Amino acid sequence: MSIRQSRRERAAVLAAVLREVQVAECWQPCQPSNYIDTAVRxxxxxxxxxKPAKSTPENRVRDxxxxLREAQGDDLIYEEPGWLEHLAERFGTALLAADRASGASPEA
Incomplete structure (x- = not known):
């Protein structure tokens, strides 16, 4: 299996995890795939x-x-205050759990 193929498979797994978060939160944005794609990438x-020495779960969620803020751009003003922070925290928690379950490192 090539690195590119394994990255694609991992991206598919992470996207599935984020879709589960979306359903659990009863979250229905206009384009959920944009947020999910941005988060996975x-x-x-x-x-x-x-930097490797500063790669903590908190720093990864902050990143x-x-x-997500950069991807949202000017549309951010139309969202509830704190919405993206909540989304990043939920996505980060799900992504960290998926990484731990698969034994994947951040650079895999």
Missing amino acids: RWMTSDRRI LLRG
Whole structure:
């Protein structure tokens, strides 16, 4: 199995986990796949932005929040205050659990 293929498979697993979070939260944004795609991409590439010595779960969730804010752009003003923070925390918790369950490292 190639690295690219394993990344794709891991991205599919992480996207499925985030869809479960979406359903559990009864969350129905207009384009949920945009948030999920952004979260998966940001999570899988966090090792490029966070130095290994500072790669903690809290820093990874903070990085995820930063990515979601950047992806939201000007539309952020239409959301409830604290909504993206809540979303990043829920997604981060699910992504950390998925990483632990699969034994994957951040750079896998």
